[in-house]
Amino acid sequence: MKSGSNLERVIMSGRPAVTAELGPPMSADPHEVMKKANILRGFCDAANITDCQTAVVRMSSIAAAVIALREGLEPVMQMTCRDRNRIAMQADLLGAAALGLKNCLCLAGDHQKFSAAGKLKGHPGAKNVYDVDTCQLVGILKKMRDEGLQEGGDKLEAAPKLFVGASWTPMADPIDFRPVNLLKKVNAGADFIQTQGIYDVEGFRSQMEKIRNMGLHERTAILGGIIVPKSAMMLKYMDSSVAGVSVPKSLINRMNKAKEEAGDDKKKAKELQEAEGIKITVELIHQVLETPGVRGVHIQAIEWESAIEKIVKAAGLYPRPDIPEV
Amino acid sequence: MIIGSQKPIEEIWDMVKDFKKVLVFGCNTCVAVCHAGGEKEAETIASLIRMRAAQEGKAMEVNHMGVMRHCEPEYFDPVLDEVRKYDLVLSTACGVGVNFLSERIGNVPVYPGINTSFYGAVEAPGRFVELCAGCGNCILHLTGGICPVARCSKTLMNGPCGGTNKGKCEVSQEIDCAWYLIVERMKKLGTLDRLSEVLPARNWSTSRDGGPRRVSLEHIREYEEREEKKVEQAGGKKQ
Numbered sequence: 001m002k003s004g005s006n007l008e009r010v011i012m013s014g015r016p017a018v019t020a021e022l023g024p025p026m027s028a029d030p031h032e033v034m035k036k037a038n039i040l041r042g043f044c045d046a047a048n049i050t051d052c053q054t055a056v057v058r059m060s061s062i063a064a065a066v067i068a069l070r071e072g073l074e075p076v077m078q079m080t081c082r083d084r085n086r087i088a089m090q091a092d093l094l095g096a097a098a099l100g101l102k103n104c105l106c107l108a109g110d111h112q113k114f115s116a117a118g119k120l121k122g123h124p125g126a127k128n129v130y131d132v133d134t135c136q137l138v139g140i141l142k143k144m145r146d147e148g149l150q151e152g153g154d155k156l157e158a159a160p161k162l163f164v165g166a167s168w169t170p171m172a173d174p175i176d177f178r179p180v181n182l183l184k185k186v187n188a189g190a191d192f193i194q195t196q197g198i199y200d201v202e203g204f205r206s207q208m209e210k211i212r213n214m215g216l217h218e219r220t221a222i223l224g225g226i227i228v229p230k231s232a233m234m235l236k237y238m239d240s241s242v243a244g245v246s247v248p249k250s251l252i253n254r255m256n257k258a259k260e261e262a263g264d265d266k267k268k269a270k271e272l273q274e275a276e277g278i279k280i281t282v283e284l285i286h287q288v289l290e291t292p293g294v295r296g297v298h299i300q301a302i303e304w305e306s307a308i309e310k311i312v313k314a315a316g317l318y319p320r321p322d323i324p325e326v
Numbered sequence: 327m328i329i330g331s332q333k334p335i336e337e338i339w340d341m342v343k344d345f346k347k348v349l350v351f352g353c354n355t356c357v358a359v360c361h362a363g364g365e366k367e368a369e370t371i372a373s374l375i376r377m378r379a380a381q382e383g384k385a386m387e388v389n390h391m392g393v394m395r396h397c398e399p400e401y402f403d404p405v406l407d408e409v410r411k412y413d414l415v416l417s418t419a420c421g422v423g424v425n426f427l428s429e430r431i432g433n434v435p436v437y438p439g440i441n442t443s444f445y446g447a448v449e450a451p452g453r454f455v456e457l458c459a460g461c462g463n464c465i466l467h468l469t470g471g472i473c474p475v476a477r478c479s480k481t482l483m484n485g486p487c488g489g490t491n492k493g494k495c496e497v498s499q500e501i502d503c504a505w506y507l508i509v510e511r512m513k514k515l516g517t518l519d520r521l522s523e524v525l526p527a528r529n530w531s532t533s534r535d536g537g538p539r540r541v542s543l544e545h546i547r548e549y550e551e552r553e554e555k556k557v558e559q560a561g562g563k564k565q
């Protein structure tokens with residue numbers, strides 16, 4: 001075992017792994033994290049704790065991850081390359097491991113411009129760092145863990161035992177380069193991969209075929225990304241605006257139908273769409289898990305953590321395996 | 327070349343308004359090509375300041391001048407005595423010129439009359455684009471001649487990130503994704519396979535280090551020092 005994390009144990013057991021996501025609050029109050037952790041606990045093997053997603057300042061991933069851990073939910077801390085240089089990164093990784101964190105997902109991070117894309121003022125004038133990129137960060141983590149060495153070559157007295165992850169957008173362009181993109185992350189040392197949300201299962205499967213031909217599915221554990229759709233509007237937005245995500249017309253139509261069935265009743269429209277969204281999610285989970293080479297799913301119910309229980313149960317993925325540490 | 331862009335006249339006025347005798351000093355190389363700070367633009371800025379001074383009822387003498395380059399002493403040395411007669415020099419050279427002149431002018435302040443934007447090229451008449459960030463360790467041979475330091479929004483060495491959308495960068499539909507361009511270019515050159523190597527973490531000390539970076543050409547330095555010594559031994563001062 002590289003880290004002995006619950007996520008690693010489940011993956012190594014050969015059973016499909018389930019990860020979820022917990023977004024820390026724009027607040028110094030731990031209760032929000034505790035609440036979400038309790039909603040997710042038992043329904044996933046680990047939950048990603050986002051690191052100032054969309055470049056919006058929130059409680060730090062490491063701090064929120066420790067709070068989640070105390071509530072009995074295994075966290076996957078996230079670390080973006082946007083906000084830290086290699087000195088801060090390695091210091092934070094040592095601290096995170098010392099606090100008991102065992103999984104780390106490495107990301108480039110959304111550009112600081114995103115922080116002001118919605119209703120927030122954000123910090124679009126912040127200076128980004130990008131001292132290293134995702135592949136390099138994965139490599140640094142692997143070197144720290146396996147060789148007990150810092151990036152610069154200095155020795156670590158105790159190495160951080162972290163299960164190292166990276167993200168992958170299988171269907172962004174240049175589409176024919178995306179398998180190489182994954183190859184680089186795997187070569188750098190990614191133990192697991194969480195993909196961008198998949199709606200176009202056919203497209204995903206054709207990319208996975210290339211991945212299998214390269215043998216990458218055996219060198220890393222690929223968890224297919226599932227983003228729980230909440231409304232027809234959300235699906236349309238994802239289709240038109242989110243990089244690497246295309247949503248088949250049939251899914252948008254299904255959501256539209258659910259909405260129309262409610263007539264003018266807004267509350268009912270919301271309920272019907274949410275119910276349809278969960279149905280679609282469960283179907284997607286099955287289709288993704290049936291794809292050869294996939295070792296689990298990463299389910300993101302953005303600001304809707306309470307949906308996870310229903311989804312995981314309906315998908316037949318409950319209870320989660322309990323694999324003792326050896 | 328170095329691309330500059332004009333500062334708002336309000337900002338310039340704020341800088342100059344308390345001086346009596348102002349020289350707007352243009353540079354006729356890079357910043358002239360991009361119409362930001364050549365002698366012609368210096369003239370325009372000088373007349374804008376004069377108009378503003380008249381409006382505000384301030385007595386102010388504002389003149390302009392230009393030399394070929396502000397980054398080599400031989401170009402501005404001949405006019406230095408003239409330049410020193412002013413209370414303020416508003417230099418429309420790039421930041422290099424402002425720094426360089428400041429160190430040599432004596433007790434006259436030199437203020438920046440333009441914004442120094444980047445190293446770029448003339449993409450189309452009147453349109454300039456940044457193509458290099460002067461990182462001090464060029465890797466263009468590894469990236470199909472397209473610079474990820476200057477042109478990728480995240481200076482990624484192993485791109486593209488997941489944000490590429492139809493060839494554009496996640497930051498804006500107006501920005502080409504540098505890594506999309508790199509992949510397409512290397513595909514055409516038949517060198518795409520080279521991109522499967524992970525480029526290691528960079529040594530950024532060539533890009534931003536302690537104090538200013540310097541390049542020293544030993545053979546030229548040696549020759550100059552020899553010459554200086556000769557002159558010294560002859561008891562004179564080198565011209």
Ligand code: SF4
Binds near residue numbers: 457460463464465466
């Ligand atoms: S790699 Fe460095 S030197 Fe080369 S073009 Fe890019 S910024 Fe300029």
Ligand code: SF4
Binds near residue numbers: 480494506
């Ligand atoms: S979309 Fe392209 S240019 Fe923009 S940050 Fe990602 S790799 Fe760089």
